[in-house]
Amino acid sequence: xxxxxxxxxxxxxxxxxxxxxxxxxxxxxxxxxxxxxxxxxxxxxxxxxxxxxxxxxxxxxxxxxxxxxxxxxxxxxxxxxxxxxxxxxxxxxxxxxxxxxxxxxxxxxxxxxxxxxxxxxxxxxxxxxxxxxxxxxxxxxxxxxxxxxxxxxxxxxxxxxxxxxxxxxxxxxxxxxxxxxxxxxxxxxxxxxxxxxxxxxxxxxxxxxxxxxxxxxxxxxxxxxxxxxxxxxxxxxxxxxxxxxxxxxxxxxxxxxxxxxxxxxxxxxxxxxxxxxxxxxxxxxxxxxxxxxxxxxxxxxxxxxxxxxxxxxxxxxxxxxxxxxxxxxxxxxxxxxxxxxxxxxxxxxxxxxxxxxxxxxxxxxxxxxxxxxxxxxxxxxxxxxxxxxxxxxxxxxxxxxxxxxxxxxxxxxxxxxxxxxxxxxxxxxxxxxxxxxxxxxxxxxxxxxxxxxxxxx
Amino acid sequence: xxxxxxxxxxxxxxxxxxxxxxxxxxxxxxxxxxxxxxxxxxxxxxxxxxxxxxxxxxxxxxxxxxxxxxxxxxxxxxxxxxxxxxxxxxxxxxxxxxxxxxxxxxxxxxxxxxxxxxxxxxxxxxxxxxxxxxxxxxxxxxxxxxxxxxxxxxxxxxxxxxxxxxxxxxxxxxxxxxxxxxxxxxxxxxxxxxxxxxxxxxxxxxxxxxxxxxxxxxxxxxxxxxxxxxxxxxxxxxxxxxxxxxxxxxxxxxxxxxxxxxxxxxxxxxxxxxxxxxxxxxxxxxxxxxxxxxxxxxxxxxxxxxxxxxxxxxxxxxxxxxxxxxxxxxxxxxxxxxxxxxxxxxxxxxxxxxxxxxxxxxxxxxxxxxxxxxxxxxxxxxxxxxxxxxxxxxxxxxxxxxxxxxxxxxxxxxxxxxxxxxxxxxxxxxxxxxxxxxxxxxxxxxxxxxxxxxxxx
Numbered sequence: 001x002x003x004x005x006x007x008x009x010x011x012x013x014x015x016x017x018x019x020x021x022x023x024x025x026x027x028x029x030x031x032x033x034x035x036x037x038x039x040x041x042x043x044x045x046x047x048x049x050x051x052x053x054x055x056x057x058x059x060x061x062x063x064x065x066x067x068x069x070x071x072x073x074x075x076x077x078x079x080x081x082x083x084x085x086x087x088x089x090x091x092x093x094x095x096x097x098x099x100x101x102x103x104x105x106x107x108x109x110x111x112x113x114x115x116x117x118x119x120x121x122x123x124x125x126x127x128x129x130x131x132x133x134x135x136x137x138x139x140x141x142x143x144x145x146x147x148x149x150x151x152x153x154x155x156x157x158x159x160x161x162x163x164x165x166x167x168x169x170x171x172x173x174x175x176x177x178x179x180x181x182x183x184x185x186x187x188x189x190x191x192x193x194x195x196x197x198x199x200x201x202x203x204x205x206x207x208x209x210x211x212x213x214x215x216x217x218x219x220x221x222x223x224x225x226x227x228x229x230x231x232x233x234x235x236x237x238x239x240x241x242x243x244x245x246x247x248x249x250x251x252x253x254x255x256x257x258x259x260x261x262x263x264x265x266x267x268x269x270x271x272x273x274x275x276x277x278x279x280x281x282x283x284x285x286x287x288x289x290x291x292x293x294x295x296x297x298x299x300x301x302x303x304x305x306x307x308x309x310x311x312x313x314x315x316x317x318x319x320x321x322x323x324x325x326x327x328x329x330x331x332x333x334x335x336x337x338x339x340x341x342x343x344x345x346x347x348x349x350x351x352x353x354x355x356x357x358x359x360x361x362x363x364x365x366x367x368x369x370x371x372x373x374x375x376x377x378x379x380x381x382x383x384x385x386x387x388x389x390x391x392x393x394x395x396x397x398x399x400x401x402x403x404x405x406x407x408x409x410x411x412x413x414x415x416x417x418x419x420x421x422x423x424x425x426x427x428x429x430x431x432x433x434x435x436x437x438x439x440x441x442x443x444x445x446x447x448x449x450x451x452x453x454x455x456x457x
Numbered sequence: 458x459x460x461x462x463x464x465x466x467x468x469x470x471x472x473x474x475x476x477x478x479x480x481x482x483x484x485x486x487x488x489x490x491x492x493x494x495x496x497x498x499x500x501x502x503x504x505x506x507x508x509x510x511x512x513x514x515x516x517x518x519x520x521x522x523x524x525x526x527x528x529x530x531x532x533x534x535x536x537x538x539x540x541x542x543x544x545x546x547x548x549x550x551x552x553x554x555x556x557x558x559x560x561x562x563x564x565x566x567x568x569x570x571x572x573x574x575x576x577x578x579x580x581x582x583x584x585x586x587x588x589x590x591x592x593x594x595x596x597x598x599x600x601x602x603x604x605x606x607x608x609x610x611x612x613x614x615x616x617x618x619x620x621x622x623x624x625x626x627x628x629x630x631x632x633x634x635x636x637x638x639x640x641x642x643x644x645x646x647x648x649x650x651x652x653x654x655x656x657x658x659x660x661x662x663x664x665x666x667x668x669x670x671x672x673x674x675x676x677x678x679x680x681x682x683x684x685x686x687x688x689x690x691x692x693x694x695x696x697x698x699x700x701x702x703x704x705x706x707x708x709x710x711x712x713x714x715x716x717x718x719x720x721x722x723x724x725x726x727x728x729x730x731x732x733x734x735x736x737x738x739x740x741x742x743x744x745x746x747x748x749x750x751x752x753x754x755x756x757x758x759x760x761x762x763x764x765x766x767x768x769x770x771x772x773x774x775x776x777x778x779x780x781x782x783x784x785x786x787x788x789x790x791x792x793x794x795x796x797x798x799x800x801x802x803x804x805x806x807x808x809x810x811x812x813x814x815x816x817x818x819x820x821x822x823x824x825x826x827x828x829x830x831x832x833x834x835x836x837x838x839x840x841x842x843x844x845x846x847x848x849x850x851x852x853x854x855x856x857x858x859x860x861x862x863x864x865x866x867x868x869x870x871x872x873x874x875x876x877x878x879x880x881x882x883x884x885x886x887x888x889x890x891x892x893x894x895x896x897x898x899x900x901x902x903x904x905x906x907x908x909x910x911x912x913x914x
Contacts, residue, residue: 007618009635010636010648011648011651012648012651013636014668014671015654015668017672019657019667022667022671063640067640116654120611124610124611127612153577154576155580156617157617157775158617160616161581163615163616178465178466182528183521189467189528191469194468197472197476200476210481211475213478215471225796226902311775312614312774314773314775315772316771317769317774318612318765318768318769318771319612325652339682
């Protein structure tokens with residue numbers, strides 16, 4: 001924790017010194033939002049828990065100050081940093097919310113020196129956890145009720161593995177292979193055996209017997225090391241041996257080849273041997289599209305193990321979420337702010353804002369972004385206050401509760417928005433007051449920025 | 458550190474219990490290698506440092522044991538785990554090596570219970586660090602001598618940011634925005650200002666003056682918030698003000714728009730104002746391909762800030778490196794092992810192996826994979842022993858030394874292999890003895906696995 005204060009971009013700290021030195025430290029409001037979703041129409045938000053821990057513990061330690069001194073920061077500014085705390089307010093969608101592009105998922109209001117610092121940590125955590133929770137939600141949805149085990153630790157981006165696994169669980173995965181995630185986060189752990197286990201024995205069937213002997217009550221056998229059909233036949237032999245001992249073989253795993261065709265053949269072999277209770281697990285570079293295809297083609301697969309693509313978000317390993325200034329208070333007056341640039345898509349929405357959701361019989365119909373002082377009738381406000389004057393004021397739900405909330409929210413999202421590809425855009429509208437404000441601010445900026453150069457100021 | 462023992466897949470632990478319970482714990486050799494490189498022809502290896510720390514500190518703590526107990530592991534096996542240490546040997550290519558597909562980058566030899574456990578950690582760390590060091594090498598190469606600043610923290614995969622930044626530095630990046638990486642790893646830090654800094658002030662030029670005042674000796678100004686050309690003109694005003702104070706404006710940054718065209722226009726504006734010493738920095742969703750194009754089109758950019766793609770490896774966020782059993786010793790006799798499956802590409806190479814590199818006037822010509830007892834004349838062995846009987850026996854070079862080694866190795870890689878796309882495949886040959894062994898093992902497995910099912914065993 002103590003190191004998190006420096007988990008930021010250098011420019012946050014140089015800007016802080018510049019704000020501080022110029023005496024320019026107005027109350028500022030920033031919005032966290034996403035312009036474009038990598039795949040699909042919706043996001044499952046995750047990562048807020050990390051932000052709240054960070055806010056609660058944000059301090060510059062002695063060795064942080066010493067490092068910044070070595071980097072040429074002002075001594076007086078560093079004295080200020082020694083006493084630094086976050087004193088502002090944060091509104092956020094709870095973890096496990098369904099969100100859409102453009103709408104603020106988090107709104108931070110604080111003296112700009114404070115609000116600026118938290119940007120990088122917030123983006124680092126929210127972008128990644130939301131990316132992976134969303135990916136997991138897609139994978140789980142594609143499996144149409146079959147369970148998804150997360151097997152990605154070996155391909156995770158290093159130390160990001162733990163929060164990635166947490167996010168896959170929020171998104172609906174049933175279990176993980178990651179034992180540390182089991183211990184620290186309480187996520188159910190699962191696993192079978194590796195090819196090396198099979199090949200380390202003189203014969204494949206010896207490896208099956210050794211495993212069945214060690215885990216008679218939770219025996220899964222990997223059958224594709226040499227030949228999946230032969231492997232299935234040997235699994236039958238061991239399954240029968242387990243029956244003689246009053247136990248049951250839980251399952252077999254396919255990890256290569258034509259998973260659809262092989263699963264059907266293996267199912268036949270198992271059923272023919274009266275082992276219809278034995279489940280078939282499939283793995284091997286799976287993703288939401290491949291699972292969708294397997295399920296649609298009638299693959300006889302009961303459970304999917306998904307690794308690389310789930311834990312990294314491949315093919316889209318980053319959510320391009322941003323944190324943009326929308327309002328500044330100077331001498332008690334709100335001055336709405338926005339960025340616009342050569343690329344209009346990079347413009348932002350000015351003013352302190354709220355987000356509202358309209359539903360019909362529980363189903364999400366549309367969202368509306370309004371200004372902070374507007375009330376939208378018959379709609380639920382999505383941003384809840386989680387931090388007030390630097391103190392956390394919200395409940396901290398358990399991981400299982402967050403997961404349940406995500407599942408419930410997902411249930412209320414109409415089917416058409418869940419399509420893996422070419423899902424329609426969910427309607428996110430702007431209130432009339434927001435549209436008017438935006439036009440006014442663009443006018444104002446154009447006028448003022450021109451003035452400076454023409455020397456009339 | 459104490460938690461790293463459980464940073465593994467559940468199946469490693471269940472296999473360990475099965476090995477232990479069946480008394481099957483032969484000395485085993487595993488190879489770490491990559492089948493296919495996501496982009497380009499070569500890899501820059503990184504991550505070994507983490508593996509060595511892990512090996513040195515690998516212990517199961519009381520709370521690890523307690524957790525495993527709750528998951529139904531055998532009490533006697535857990536007693537064994539309490540005393541667990543890694544006692545084997547590891548050979549590895551040093552960090553900053555250039556490696557190619559199929560050739561072992563790490564070779565682990567240990568009792569199979571030990572060698573099995575370390576698989577997941579090794580893959581997690583090596584896959585990610587090598588992926589990012591390789592990506593950085595490509596980005597740096599594309600910039601043809603212009604420096605690359607890593608700006609990716611906000612889009613990094615959560616806690617993976619620190620090792621990712623380390624890897625970008627090994628791959629040749631000059632600096633990072635990540636202050637924590639500066640403090641912990643000693644990497645030079647760099648940064649400019651954000652759009653929010655600019656928009657928080659009433660006028661763009663006010664923000665420039667505030668920054669120049671706070672950092673007169675390292676002032677970079679972001680000029681694209683409203684209009685890049687207008688921004689450049691205002692930067693000239695502030696640059697001249699700095700000159701009056703005996704200081705120099707270091708640079709301006711473009712973050713959107715047509716970077717090539719804008720950089721030329723901005724260069725003209727700066728030069729016309731006698732500010733030819735002011736550098737132009739460009740950023741905004743850059744990668745090796747875009748940088749290559751900008752450089753080839755004559756963009757007047759002196760330095761690139763690269764974020765998302767560099768820190769996540771986008772579009773390929775995972776290196777599919779694997780760890781495969783190649784040899785087992787039973788009753789003093791080596792039994793070469795391999796996997797082959799429906800997909801021949803998933804087959805592996807049997808036997809304990811070495812990797813050799815042939816050079817001509819320093820340039821890499823080809824690599825040869827041989828068996829352990831072979832010597833290839835006029836070639837350098839690439840795998841060096843780093844761990845002996847569980848103890849680290851190699852030097853632990855500083856990060857700067859690793860970075861220099863990577864640069865030197867890269868210099869010796871012939872240009873054609875550095876092409877961003879459609880680089881030729883670097884020749885990696887197998888020794889005749891290895892080819893012969895492979896055929897023999899395939900024969901043996903086919904014979905033996907058939908035998909079991911036909912009941913002749």
